[in-house]
Amino acid sequence: MLNDEKHTNADKWLVDMLKSEPNFVLPDNFADRMAEKMSRKFAWSLYLHEFAIYAGAILGVIAVLAAVHIFLAGADWKSWTKFAGENIEIVVSTAFLLFFVLFTDRVLLRYFMHRSKIDSV
Amino acid sequence: MDDAALVQQILNGNSNAFRFLVAKHQRLVLHVVGRIVQRQEDVEDICQEVFMKVYSKIGKFRGESKLSTWIARIAYNTSISYLRKEDRDELSYDERPALVAGETDESTHRQPLENVEVKKYLMLKIEELPVQYRTVLTLFHLEQFSYREIEEITGMPEGTIKSYLSRARKILKEKLEKVAEIEKTNIFTEYA
Numbered sequence: 001m002l003n004d005e006k007h008t009n010a011d012k013w014l015v016d017m018l019k020s021e022p023n024f025v026l027p028d029n030f031a032d033r034m035a036e037k038m039s040r041k042f043a044w045s046l047y048l049h050e051f052a053i054y055a056g057a058i059l060g061v062i063a064v065l066a067a068v069h070i071f072l073a074g075a076d077w078k079s080w081t082k083f084a085g086e087n088i089e090i091v092v093s094t095a096f097l098l099f100f101v102l103f104t105d106r107v108l109l110r111y112f113m114h115r116s117k118i119d120s121v
Numbered sequence: 122m123d124d125a126a127l128v129q130q131i132l133n134g135n136s137n138a139f140r141f142l143v144a145k146h147q148r149l150v151l152h153v154v155g156r157i158v159q160r161q162e163d164v165e166d167i168c169q170e171v172f173m174k175v176y177s178k179i180g181k182f183r184g185e186s187k188l189s190t191w192i193a194r195i196a197y198n199t200s201i202s203y204l205r206k207e208d209r210d211e212l213s214y215d216e217r218p219a220l221v222a223g224e225t226d227e228s229t230h231r232q233p234l235e236n237v238e239v240k241k242y243l244m245l246k247i248e249e250l251p252v253q254y255r256t257v258l259t260l261f262h263l264e265q266f267s268y269r270e271i272e273e274i275t276g277m278p279e280g281t282i283k284s285y286l287s288r289a290r291k292i293l294k295e296k297l298e299k300v301a302e303i304e305k306t307n308i309f310t311e312y313a
Contacts, residue, residue: 010294014290014293017243018247018262018263019263020240020244021152022244022263023161024152026164027165030165030168031141035137035140036136038173039134046134
């Protein structure tokens with residue numbers, strides 16, 4: 001009888017102890033810091049997505065203009081490829097500059113402004 | 122706010138919704154990560170990793186299970202990956218983990234413990250259990266998940282979960298009774 005009681009008490013003690021909190025802690029501002037990280041990540045992916053749309057639109061416009069010139073206006077595409085081949089450095093650097101300016105404007109500047117806004121808050 | 126609405130708010134970029142989600146589930150993640158990893162210096166980094174994974178994958182949450190179960194599964198998988206990277210030996214999923222099979226507990230032969238220290242002693246004993254035992258004990262007793270939910274989180278079959286729980290409780294109870302015997306008092310009087 002006494003032994004049974006001892007077992008029951010041990011069980012209750014054990015269950016109670018298993019429900020007690022382990023000794024691990026997180027900082028008080030953990031949720032705020034995670035929300036900040038999430039906000040930065042969201043802003044970065046949003047700006048990058050917008051940049052991709054702009055870049056796609058610019059490439060699309062160039063492709064349409066080229067198609068109109070070649071198929072409707074009867075432009076000679078061979079002379080175009082010859083020009084591009086002879087001036088490859090200028091063509092590549094112009095395209096790079098264009099996309100770099102677009103990337104800086106649509107992604108980098110906006111992201112850093114967003115970060116500084118969060119940091120100031 | 123229900124889980125679906127909260128998820129939608131987060132997908133829309135609402136950082137306050139994510140703050141709410143973290144605040145609501147950080148205790149669960151801390152318990153799962155803490156009990157598996159058991160290193161305070163790494164716990165915070167792993168918890169951060171868990172919540173960033175939650176954010177990255179939240180678009181894939183279909184509401185087939187509770188959000189807490191889904192988050193606990195990410196916490197469990199992240200912690201287990203961490204242990205694997207650390208190359209710890211305790212990750213075997215044997216039916217009888219090494220610590221339990223034929224173990225002798227030297228610590229119970231030392232001088233009697235003060236009653237107030239018994240609880241602390243048993244917390245240490247939980248930390249010495251194999252990782253599978255600690256995980257199921259935490260999920261079942263501390264977080265009150267059902268067997269089905271623990272199966273979803275850990276991927277262990279229900280029978281294995283029940284068996285681990287029962288063995289873990291048995292081991293701890295035996296240790297508790299040994300301490301009571303050494304003390305030669307009834308340490309459970311407050312429950313009489």
